[in-house]
Amino acid sequence: MERKVRVRFAPSPTGPLHIGGVRTALYNYLFAKKHNGDFLLRIEDTDQNRFVPGAEEYIMESLRWCGINWDEGVGKNGPYGPYRQSERKDLYRQYAFRLIEKGFAYFAFDTTEELDDMRKRLEAEKGNAQYDAHTRGKMRNSLTLSQLETQQLLDEGATYVIRFKMPENEDIAMEDLIRGSVKVNSGQLDDKVLFKSDGMPTYHLANVVDDYLMDISHVIRGEEWLPSLPLHVMLYRAFDWHDKMPQFAHLPLLLKPDGNGKLSKRDGDRLGFPVFPLMWNDPKSGEVSSGYRESGYFADAFVNMLALLGWNPGNDQEIFSLDELVQEFSLERVGKSGSKFDPAKARWFNHQYLLKKDDGEVAELFNLILKDKGIFEEKQRVVKVVSLVKERVHFIHEIWDQAAFFFYAPESYDQKTIDKKWKPDTSEILTNLTKILASVDDFSVSNLDHILHDFMEMNEVPAGKLMIALRLSLVGAGMGPDLKEIMTFLGRDETIHRIINAVNTINS
Numbered sequence: 001m002e003r004k005v006r007v008r009f010a011p012s013p014t015g016p017l018h019i020g021g022v023r024t025a026l027y028n029y030l031f032a033k034k035h036n037g038d039f040l041l042r043i044e045d046t047d048q049n050r051f052v053p054g055a056e057e058y059i060m061e062s063l064r065w066c067g068i069n070w071d072e073g074v075g076k077n078g079p080y081g082p083y084r085q086s087e088r089k090d091l092y093r094q095y096a097f098r099l100i101e102k103g104f105a106y107f108a109f110d111t112t113e114e115l116d117d118m119r120k121r122l123e124a125e126k127g128n129a130q131y132d133a134h135t136r137g138k139m140r141n142s143l144t145l146s147q148l149e150t151q152q153l154l155d156e157g158a159t160y161v162i163r164f165k166m167p168e169n170e171d172i173a174m175e176d177l178i179r180g181s182v183k184v185n186s187g188q189l190d191d192k193v194l195f196k197s198d199g200m201p202t203y204h205l206a207n208v209v210d211d212y213l214m215d216i217s218h219v220i221r222g223e224e225w226l227p228s229l230p231l232h233v234m235l236y237r238a239f240d241w242h243d244k245m246p247q248f249a250h251l252p253l254l255l256k257p258d259g260n261g262k263l264s265k266r267d268g269d270r271l272g273f274p275v276f277p278l279m280w281n282d283p284k285s286g287e288v289s290s291g292y293r294e295s296g297y298f299a300d301a302f303v304n305m306l307a308l309l310g311w312n313p314g315n316d317q318e319i320f321s322l323d324e325l326v327q328e329f330s331l332e333r334v335g336k337s338g339s340k341f342d343p344a345k346a347r348w349f350n351h352q353y354l355l356k357k358d359d360g361e362v363a364e365l366f367n368l369i370l371k372d373k374g375i376f377e378e379k380q381r382v383v384k385v386v387s388l389v390k391e392r393v394h395f396i397h398e399i400w401d402q403a404a405f406f407f408y409a410p411e412s413y414d415q416k417t418i419d420k421k422w423k424p425d426t427s428e429i430l431t432n433l434t435k436i437l438a439s440v441d442d443f444s445v446s447n448l449d450h451i452l453h454d455f456m457e458m459n460e461v462p463a464g465k466l467m468i469a470l471r472l473s474l475v476g477a478g479m480g481p482d483l484k485e486i487m488t489f490l491g492r493d494e495t496i497h498r499i500i501n502a503v504n505t506i507n508s
Contacts (some may be wrong), residue, residue, distance in 0.1 A: 003039025006217045012044045013055035016280035016289060017062045020222060020254040020263065027251060028220045029068045030329035041073030041086045042210060046200045053283050058208035062277040065293055067322055080214040081269050083204050092201035093208050096162045097192055104238035105194060106162045107142040109153055114140060130190035133168035164231065172230045177249040184230045190230055204228060208235045212244055219246045226250045249331050252310050253338040263341050263378045265289060273343040277302065295397035301353035301429045305346050306395025309339040319352055351394040359387045365396045375407050384489060388481040406489055409498050413506055417478040421468045427503045430462055430469055434496045443492050448484040472501035
């Protein structure tokens with residue numbers, strides 16, 4: 001019987017969720033939904049020293065904003081709970097001791113000073129400064145101490161950790177769904193700590209035990225965990241869980257825009273783009289980091305952009321809904337090499353999604369900005385403004401920069417345009433135009449088109465000369481959407497008022 005697909009996203013609550021973490025969650029979600037499987041959210045909070053208040057809530061809110069909803073996990077009851085590792089810590093002790101009983105792990109009583117001395121000695125000898133098969137025989141652990149000495153130390157409450165006993169010379173063969181066959185000799189690996197002196201497991205033990213107990217079929221995680229794969233495979237073997245070992249897939253890194261190294265918060269600060277899905281207020285330092293949501297990105301545009309950083313659909317399609325991503329996604333099309341993050345492409349995605357949205361929906365969002373500015377306008381007029389300018393913007397908040405003149409008459413006029421286009425007879429031409437416009441009742445776009453055309457023909461005024469001066473009068477600059485559309489929106493009286501005001505202001 002084919003095993004049911006069950007995947008998990010297992011972040012640590014040590015700070016805000018990086019967009020690389022969001023992508024990992026997204027790929028897990030897409031894979032699960034593609035195969036009618038389950039997507040779990042597990043919080044790996046065993047490292048209490050790095051725990052940051054509010055981080056867990058931030059992670060959950062980020063996933064919800066993206067539409068990455070988990071089937072079971074923290075906040076949702078399920079048959080494999082609890083889903084916070086701190087609530088499962090008694091469980092891990094049992095499994096750590098089971099490995100000792102089977103001869104795959106041992107107690108290590110070394111002090112910090114003894115470990116430092118060992119590293120210094122090995123560095124001086126130009127050896128590999130790690131606790132491994134070559135050095136453990138010279139350290140203070142249950143492999144070098146007698147059974148009686150070991151038990152006496154345990155009875156006295158001596159501080160200890162439990163380490164995995166890595167074989168001295170064994171080829172560990174592994175399969176990765178993205179990278180293919182991987183082989184590592186155990187002689188290169190150290191005896192990792194599985195259980196810490198504070199009574200908490202390390203990532204390695206807790207991760208493997210939980211994946212087994214939660215029946216995880218596929219582990220899809222970042223490339224940074226690839227060096228841990230040999231140990232995890234050895235743990236499955238040590239527990240005799242071969243038949244339930246998940247398949248592994250290690251995702252490529254998200255790289256800086258120039259491709260040199262992993263994308264970091266510092267890159268975002270330097271180049272002016274977010275690296276977190278939501279704004280983050282660090283409770284320790286008080287530092288505030290920008291987020292995609294607060295920067296004006298649509299969640300579906302953000303998700304679409306992230307999906308294509310490492311995965312390709314095999315064709316030229318770039319715009320995908322979440323449902324389409326589920327249908328198309330496959331691990332076979334995830335690349336091995338890192339993907340460069342392109343801030344301009346991220347903005348492009350948001351622009352595409354803004355264009356796809358109904359003008360009424362965009363108008364509702366823009367109306368929130370208008371109300372903040374004390375502007376209360378009829379909905380249909382806001383819809384009209386949005387329809388005229390949304391091609392020019394990437395974000396809702398940018399509409400104001402392109403459309404403020406619809407709601408406020410200009411108080412100043414672009415000097416460069418004045419110097420270049422405002423001629424000695426411009427004021428007279430515009431004044432004569434206002435006399436024609438004053439008698440016009442039909443201020444529709446089509447009628448204004450005829451009126452302006454006839455005016456230019458009768459007065460032998462070039463189109464460029466009239467239109468730029470007229471635009472400057474109504475907008476305050478030489479930019480904006482179709483001039484007749486602006487005039488129709490403003491209406492006859494406001495249009496004439498703005499022309500007269502411009503003439504008076506610029507002439508003075």
